Amino acid sequence: MSNYPKPAASTPLNPRRRGIIVGASDGIGAALARRLAHEGFTLAVLARSEDKLDSLCNEINQAAHEQRARAYVHDVAEYEKVPGLLRKIVSDLGGLDVVVFVAGVNYPPGGIDKYNFENDRKMIEVNLIGGMAWLNPVAEMFQSAKAGQIVGIGSVAGDRGRVGNPGYNTSKAGLATYLEALRNRLTRHGVNVLTVKPGFVQTEMLKAAQGPTPFTIAPEKAVEDIWKAMQKRRQVIYTASIWRWIMLVIQHTPSFIFRRLSF
C-alpha cells in the first residue's frame, strides 16, 4: 500500500493539486476520482475494499501514464486511525488542496412502520460521525494553512425528515448542518466548503431505494456538476439541478400536509 513512488513534483509552471477522496470504491467517489485525476490531481483514494481501490488506481494511472492515484484501505468507522492516516497521506502527496467526503451507507428499514436501531446507528456512524472524524482535522489543517477546499456529499434526503428512512435522513441532515457550520468557520480563513446534495444517482446505493426513482442520473453527470461547482467554489449544489426546485417545494410543504404523505 505504501509502495507507490513519490508523486510528480509540483513546480510553478506545472502545479499539482492534491486531493483525498474518502469512499472511492464505486459510485460517485470512484467517478470523481477518475475525473479529478483527469484534471491533473494527485489523489489518495480511500475505501474498505482493497481490490476495488487497486483496480481503480490501476485504471487511473494507466490512463494518465503516470502515478496519479494511490490506494489506502480504511474503514471510516475506525475514527482513531484518522489523524495518523491523514498525516501520512499529506506527507505522501506532498501537500493537500481538496478533501472529498463521499463515504456513506444506506439501510432502509423496509417499511414505514419498521424500526432498526442497529442499521440507524451504522448510518450515523459512517455518514455523520465518519465525516466529522475526517473533516475536523482537515478543517484544522486548512485553517492553519489558510487555504483548501472541503467537499461533502450530503443528499436531498437530508432536507426533510420523511416516513421512509428516518436514520438516513438524520445522518444526511446532520452532515449538511455540520458542513454549514464548517463553512461559517472556515470561509474567513480562505477555505471553501461545498455541500453536494445528489438526488437519485445510478449507483449501488440506488438498489436500496424503494419506489420510483425520478430524475436518476449517471455518476458521471453528478461528477460533472461537482467539478464545476468546485472550480467556482460554490457553497451548496443539487445534482441533478432540478432537485433544487423540487426540494424547495418539499421544504415548504406545511407539516399538516407532509405528515399525511407516504413518501
Place this chain on the structure above:
Amino acid sequence: MEANISLSLKNFTQLENFGHSLRAPSYCFRLTCVEEVDKIFRLARENGLTVTVRGAGRSYNDASLNGGGIVLDMSAMNQILEWDPATGVVRCEPGVTIEKLWHQVEPDGWWPPVVSGTMKTTLGGCLSTNVHGKNNFKMGPIGEHVVEFTALLPTGEEITCTPKKNADLFYSMISGLGMLGVFTSITLQMKHVESGLLEVHAWPVHDLHEHLFLLLDKAPNYDYVVGWLDTMNGGKSLGRGQIHAANYLHGNEDPNPQKTMQLNSQILPPRIFGVFPKSNLYLFMRPFVNNLGWWGVNTAKYVASLRKHTFRQSHAAFHFLLDYVPNWELSAGRGGLIQYQSFLPKETAEYAWREMLTMSLRRGIPSYLGVTKRHRPDKFLLTHAVDGFSLAMDFKVTNKNRSTLSKMLQDFDRVVLNAGGRFYFAKNSETSAEAARTFLGTETITKFKELKKRCDPNHLLESDLYRRVFG
C-alpha cells in the same frame, strides 16, 4: 525558549518561496537552539516524515519547501557568537542574515567577501546553495571564505569541517542544499575595506557581443562587475544594456572613511525623496509588469544609461539591489514570478543566449529582467559555476502563460545543456532530474548520494527540490 515540538495541526503552515510561485503546507518549527534539532530528527523518524531546513526562504524555487513534511525554520538561531575586529574572523549561528553580518562588521572596517543580491538571506542558506556575488570571477562563491563550520548530522553525530578536516563533507555540505546535515555554527573570514564607498563606472553596451566582451575585458581590473541586459529588445540591439564595474577605495581616496563606514551612511533609505514610503512602491509597479509597460521601462532605462559615467556608491546600495524596493517580488501578481538563470562557458554563451533571447521575444514571453555576471569554476560538489558568464531572467507566471512558458524553458534547458552550461539550485524551479544529471554528471550524483547515505542513512533530510532533482 522551548519550541512546542509536536505534530500538532496548529504548527501546520503554508510556506512560500521567494517568488510566491509555490505554496507548500508543512509542520514548521522555529528553533532557538541546537538541542531542538535533534528532537525534530527523532520526531520525524517516529512519524515517518522528512525534514527540510529553511533559512530566510529567499530561494526562487522549492529549496526550502517540504510539502506535508517538517520544516526547520532556522531564522531565530541568529546570534553572532564571536567577532574579532583585529583578524576579521566572525563565528555565527546559521540563522544570522547577511544584513546582521554587515551591520556588525562594517563599522570596524570589514565587509563580507561575498554577498547575495538581497541582504535578507541567512548564512546557513547561503552556504547550502553556495551563493555568489558580483565578484564571483575574483572571490569565488561564499564557500571559499568559510574557515570552519560545525554541523549536526541526522545520525546524531556532530562534526567540524574545514577545507582540511573532513574535507569531503566541507566541499559537499557547502552547496549540498541542506541535504546532508544542519549547520550549527559558521566561521567566516571578512574582507578588510578602507572605505564605506565603492567607485562605480558605468558603460553602455549596444549588443550582446559587446556586452559579453566588456564583462570579460573589465573583470580583471575591477573588484565587482555586473551587467544589466535589456531583455525586451531584439534584432540588432539584442543584448544591449549597461555594464557596472566597481572598485574598493584605497588609501586616502575616501577623504572621510570613518564617516562612510558608519551604518547610517549605508542603510538604504526607507522613503523616496524623504516622503513616499517604499514599502508600498511595489503596488505602483504592478501596472507596468506586462509586456508593453516593461518594454517602456527597459527602453527608458537604456536611454538613461547611454552616458558613460563614474560615481561613488555605498556598499549596501551597490550590492543589495533586490532590497531597494521592498516586496518588489509581489509586483508580479498572483501567479508569482520565477527566475531562470543559466551559466555558460565563455565560448558558447553568446550563441546560446542569442538563441534564447530571440526565442523568448518571438514567442511573446520576454523576461522582465536580465542580469549578467562573470564567473569562474570552484571546487564544491554541486557547483553551478563555469569559466564564463551567467544570465538571470525573471518571468512573471500567469494562468495563461504557464504551459507555453514551461515549454519554452524546456527548450532553454536543451540550448544551455548542449552549450555545456549549468544551472543553479537556488534559482531555477523547473530543472528536471535528467537536466541535473546531464550537467552534474553521474559521477557527481553518485558521490553526493554516497555521502548522503553516510550522513543521513534514513533519508530524514528531504526537500521538494531534492525529490524533484535527485529523488
